[in-house]
Amino acid sequence: MIKQALLFLHRWLGIVSGIVVVVVSITGAIFVFEEELFQVFHPALTHVEPGETLVDINTLKASAQAALGQEKTINFVSIYGDPSRAYYFSANKRNAESTSWWEKDEILYYNQVFVNPYTGQVLGTIDKSTEFFYFMRRIHQNLLLRRDIGNMIVGWSVTIFVFILITGIVLWWPQRVAQIKQSIAIKWNAKWKRVNYDLHNVLGFYAFIFALIIALTGLTWSFVWWEESVFNAMGSTKKDVAYLNVRDTTDTATAEGVTRAWQDVRQRYNADKLLRVTFNFPTKKNARVGGLVHYHGDSWWKNADYVYYNGATGDLSLLVDHEAKGLGMKWRNSNYDIHTGKIYGWPTQVLAVFVSLICASLPITGFIMYLHRLKKEKKRTKKARKKDAAATPAIANIPYKPRMPAKRVEVKLK
Known part of the structure; x- marks a missing residue:
């Protein structure tokens, strides 16, 4: 059932x-x-x-x-x-x-x-x-x-x-x-x-x-x-990583600050280790510079660090090392690669x-199986109807005999 x-x-x-x-x-x-x-x-x-x-x-x-x-x-x-x-x-x-x-x-x-x-x-x-x-x-x-x-x-x-x-x-x-x-x-x-x-x-x-x-x-x-x-399920919440979206509204970014931030990333992650950096530029509402750095590592997850700088001075303001991240954040950074199969090349x-x-x-x-099932059920129904028809007397073949009208009997009262 x-x-x-x-x-x-x-x-x-x-x-x-x-x-x-x-x-x-x-x-x-x-x-x-x-x-x-x-x-x-x-x-x-x-x-x-x-x-x-x-x-x-x-x-x-x-x-x-x-x-x-x-x-x-x-x-x-x-x-x-x-x-x-x-x-x-x-x-x-x-x-x-x-x-x-x-x-x-x-x-x-x-x-x-x-x-x-x-x-x-x-x-x-x-x-x-x-x-x-x-x-x-x-x-x-x-x-x-x-x-x-x-x-x-x-x-x-x-x-x-x-x-x-x-x-x-x-x-x-x-x-x-x-x-x-x-x-x-x-x-x-x-x-x-x-x-x-x-x-x-x-x-x-x-x-x-x-x-x-x-x-x-x-x-x-x-x-x-x-x-x-x-x-x-992994022991954390999205609120635990809310600090990654904090904006820097106290300073105004400068070209020198952006250059220093860019140079620091390249020095921190050499060419042999670095895979890719997603480097966000400052805006009028946010002087923060930096982003997510993907690199070769020993973790089973996708190795990625968050690196942010003060856009005005180029000084490092936040570094979240991959190993220091919680399990939930490691999963979230790896989710795209797991989904697309890129996780291990x-x-x-x-x-x-x-x-x-x-x-x-x-x-x-599955739909072809469903159509086949429908076709099979129709054949089964048609076969059952033929079987029922064969078991029922063929009324149409019985000769028709019209009924004779009953004779009218008159009774005389004395």
Whole structure:
């Protein structure tokens, strides 16, 4: 009885969420190697010939700003430890008051400018809002809908998918241990209906753990309550890291302060150790400079330090070493890499691609099984009707004999 109820929920919830799961899974598989493929397609933007000296960060920013125009303010720069990588400056702004259903109306601008750090030459600009991989990411996260609407649709569809994964394992689990061996192999020489059945069950079994991890880490961007729950489960809360968002409104940033901060980061993390720095520039409302530094380390998590400076003087104001972070913050800094498979490099990225494609196939193979079941039930119903008809006397074949009217008898009264 319980398995029948689970099968009913598994089937119908799969039909309800299937289309979204297919779209999210396919776009996720495409996005896994986004950075690597972008470098392949745009080598003239991403790579430079290493030089002996670097141009000052303020000069580089001024060149990038001139390429965009003053109406688009540059927010941050990404600096790589690889000396052959160009710096890219980003300018983005959203319309928080947009009431449109579509996300494109929320994005006022999102541009990237690639600059040679040794010469200051602008290598090119990209409108990120229309760039292919970012377009895939927007579909993946919110189906191109306004973020609050799209995130909820994707989030609840993924939540349903998590339930489907769990119920799928329960329904798949053989009653006997000896049957497990037969249940984890695809019978390729069988009829296509059986092959489809095995593809749904066997691939779902092999991908279960990894699909669950990808789905649960993805919920972080859809639900605040889920993010808070994971923080709490790891012994901390988001409030514990609120100091990272504290603004410096007492000072006014200077070019010298920004230069000193930039130089300190480069000295603190040498090229062999550094992977990438996300360096935020000061604004009129916040003189704080710095950001998140990713580097090679021995931790199983993604190694990242928070480094902030006083934008007026360039003095270090806050350093949160990776080892000093709580478990919740280590997870949060690693969540994106776990979700996309980047956490341990290309082996886990390849795994993430295969798992994502399996996730995309499950609603399809499941729906084919459902259609086959409907067809089978129709045949069974039709056969039952024929059987009932054969067991019922053929009234239509009995010859019709009209009834003779009864004779009228008259009784005379004396």
